[in-house]
Amino acid sequence: MMNGNIVRQGQSWIFTVPPTLIAAAAIGGPKEGKGPLGADFDYLFADNRDGQESFEQMEQKMLQIVCEMAIAKAGCVVDDMDFFLCGDLLNQITSSGFTARALSRPYFGLFAACATAIEGVILGSLLIASGAANKIMCAAGSHTCTAERQFRYPNEYGCQKPPQSQYTTTAAGAAVIGSEEGTIKITAVTTGRVVDLGVTDSFNMGGAMAPAFADTITAHLLQRGVSADYYDLILSGDLGRVGRDIALDLLYRRGIVLNEHRYVDCGCLIYGDDKSVFAGGSGCGCVASVSFGHIYRRLMSGELNRVLIAATGALLSPTSSQQKQSIPGISHAVALERI
Amino acid sequence: MVKKPKVASWYDPIIKAHGTPRPLLRNCLVAFIFGGALCAVAEYFQLLISLIPGISDKDASSIVMVIVIALAALLTGLGVFDKIAQQVGAGLAVPITGFANSITSSTLEFKSEGYVLGSGCNGFKLAGAVIFFGIGSAVVVALIELILGIV
CATH class of the missing domain: 3.40.47.40 (Stage V sporulation protein AD)
Incomplete structure (x- = not known):
């Protein structure tokens, strides 16, 4: 069943010929930039909307920019990507679909909530190991203002949140994985x-x-x-x-x-x-x-x-x-x- | 109505042991003091306004309410209301300020979908429940009054 590149153990797949994480990029909003990982972002927006008409458009813009950055860091062009695997939190994962429209590469839309980026890496590396692809772009992103209104209340609504609640990150990340050699x-x-x-x-x-x-x-x-x-x-x-x-x-x-x-x-x-x-x-x-x-x-x-x-x-x-x-x-x- | 599922019996104590409980006592005290102070200030202004010749007590009450609603809406638009509400909770939610905030925040939020289908359709998304049950309970109270009046 396996082609020699992979060994399967239960729900784990161990690569005997492991795929490479060729390049990766991350971007974030102003609050993320002020955090302790601020210096590790490739680009930081000074504003949560950055001139876009809606927060949803901003989320899509972030995804697209981070994808373009990762592709550039990998020394590739968009057309080198055999697949584009992407997901987000919005209904019908529109931010990803719209980014796929801009990139115009074979696309699979993913949803695993906050685990989406890693779901992409898993599927991407299995696709690479199977020999179906040479280079794959995986990405995921979220925006605090789009998630807040979809999952909770309007952004300016005065609701008292309990101590165990969490805050949706305004950030996106993308990685290019492939079959070539790398670190x-x-x-x-x-x-x-x-x-x-x-x-x-x-x-x-x-x-x-x-x-x-x-x-x-x-x-x-x-x-x-x-x-x-x-x-x-x-x-x-x-x-x-x-x-x-x-x-x-x-x-x-x-x-x-x-x-x-x-x-x-x-x-x-x-x-x-x-x-x-x-x-x-x-x-x-x-x-x-x-x-x-x-x-x-x-x-x-x-x-x-x-x-x-x-x-x-x-x-x-x-x-x-x-x-x-x-x-x-x-x-x-x-x-x-x-x- | 769907019956709410229960947390697995072995997991319930674990989740409770690690969760930080809501600071209920602190929240209640802060809400009581802030909400009470807010109402006291409003009451004081109502008294002042009612001293103006030609303004009845009822008119003064309406004027103060309009001012409080406008202030809550303004603070919502400036992005300050939700930050204060996180601290004082029911102190802002129970007075009419909470109602004003729910409408203003929904109207602002859905502006991106247009004035009619966005703000218009969604403005009362949260406040709608208050109106629904407000009118409902008013009907019940009115019926009781009517019946007692007949008897």
């Missing part, structure tokens, strides 16, 4: 299963997604046959401070002890100690920009050698939430290594 290799991927323990509080996404993260981490370590110490850094995607604590607890109960200093969460990293974001950042753009900005740079500089990124997504909609359905969580993981 950073995608050595293994683990596709998440949907886990739902019945959490209905849409202000506690961390609590809803943490079990999915624990499930994927357990599967990945077991199926790849490595311990958590194998990685210099394990990164969860937007569990926030509350979800991160729950994740550590859940894994500890399963006998997996993550080193406090070598396990970080994108949602906690991106804004640092900023109290105005409550438990931390969230949104497609959070994992995308932290992975393809901050983490990519640290891998390139050799500061990190092995990183496991397990992005988490909450698969709810405003309708499902109002109809009192619980929140299904998913977590997709990808191992990036310098070889």
Whole structure:
């Protein structure tokens, strides 16, 4: 069944001929620029709308610019991309569809909420390893003002948010992956299963997604046959401070002890100690920009050698939430290594 | 109505152990003090206005309400209201300021979809529930009064 480039172990695929993360780029808004990772963005907008007529147009513009930046950094042109895999948070993932219209390359639209960027990397690397493509562009982005009004309330509505709520990141990230040689290799991927323990509080996404993260981490370590110490850094995607604590607890109960200093969460990293974001950042753009900005740079500089990124997504909609359905969580993981 | 699912029994204590509870006591106190002060100031202005010759007590009350609504709408447009509301919660939501903010914020938010289908259709998206149940309960109260009056 496999072509010799991949070995499958349960829900993990381990590459014997690993695809390369050729280049990556990240852009963000003003609040993200002021955060501790500000210097790791390739471009920062001074304004959340930057002259666009709507925030939705701004989100699309961010995605398009970050894609063009990643392609330029990879030394390619748009037409070199065999596939464009992209997703966002908006209804019918319009920001991605409109970006695909501009790029005019074979396109797959993805949705895994905040885990979308990593879902793209997984599918992209499997496509590369299968021999179906040579170069693939993966991207994802989100905008705080578009997500706020779609999932919660109008932006200026005065609602008192609880301490475990999270703030949607205004950012986007893009990566070019391919079969050629390079510094950073995608050595293994683990596709998440949907886990739902019945959490209905849409202000506690961390609590809803943490079990999915624990499930994927357990599967990945077991199926790849490595311990958590194998990685210099394990990164969860937007569990926030509350979800991160729950994740550590859940894994500890399963006998997996993550080193406090070598396990970080994108949602906690991106804004640092900023109290105005409550438990931390969230949104497609959070994992995308932290992975393809901050983490990519640290891998390139050799500061990190092995990183496991397990992005988490909450698969709810405003309708499902109002109809009192619980929140299904998913977590997709990808191992990036310098070889 | 769908029945709300329950958190898995083994997971419930874990999620509760790590979650930060809402600071209820602090929120209640701040809302009480801020909301009370807001109403006291409004009441004071109402008294002042009613002293103007030719303005009845009822008129003075309406004028103060208009001023408070206009101020809440202005602060919403300036992007300040939601920041104050995060701190004082019900202190701003319960007085008529909350109602004004819900309409102004929805109207502003949906402006990008046009004046009619955007702002027009969505302006009362949040406030609609208040009107719906407000009129509903008014009908019930009126009916009770009518019946008691007959008896």
